[in-house]
Amino acid sequence: xxxTTMAQxxxxxxxxxxxxxxxxxxxxxxxxxxxxxxxxxVMDELCIPMREEEVLEPISHEEACETAxxxxxxxxxQAKDHTTIRLAQAMNRAWAExxxxxxxxxxxxxxxxxx
Numbered sequence: 001x002x003x004t005t006m007a008q009x010x011x012x013x014x015x016x017x018x019x020x021x022x023x024x025x026x027x028x029x030x031x032x033x034x035x036x037x038x039x040x041x042v043m044d045e046l047c048i049p050m051r052e053e054e055v056l057e058p059i060s061h062e063e064a065c066e067t068a069x070x071x072x073x074x075x076x077x078q079a080k081d082h083t084t085i086r087l088a089q090a091m092n093r094a095w096a097e098x099x100x101x102x103x104x105x106x107x108x109x110x111x112x113x114x115x
Contacts, residue, residue: 005074009087010051012067013039019058030061035094042090046083068095
């Protein structure tokens with residue numbers, strides 16, 4: 001059975017949360033915390049509950065980037081009311097947090113002569 005976009009958004013936020021709980025304090029979260037905070041804030045504003053009873057697997061940074069982009073595009077296609085528009089905005093910002101950090105990480109790495 002295919003999940004609704006809203007269910008996918010809730011699951012994604014839950015995956016980000018689980019991932020953050022499993023990261024030690026000294027690890028780089030690569031924008032995961034910022035992305036989660038953006039989504040959690042808007043979900044709270046819109047009274048969309050997190051489903052804490054589900055057991056979710058942590059998500060990799062790359063998968064989080066891809067999921068945020070996919071969900072953003074789905075939400076934009078379905079934007080018909082305040083809720084979907086606000087979620088699309090939040091997902092766009094979450095996606096930006098994830099991808100900007102990726103770019104900053106690349107800039108911080110020493111460049112070889114070939115690059």
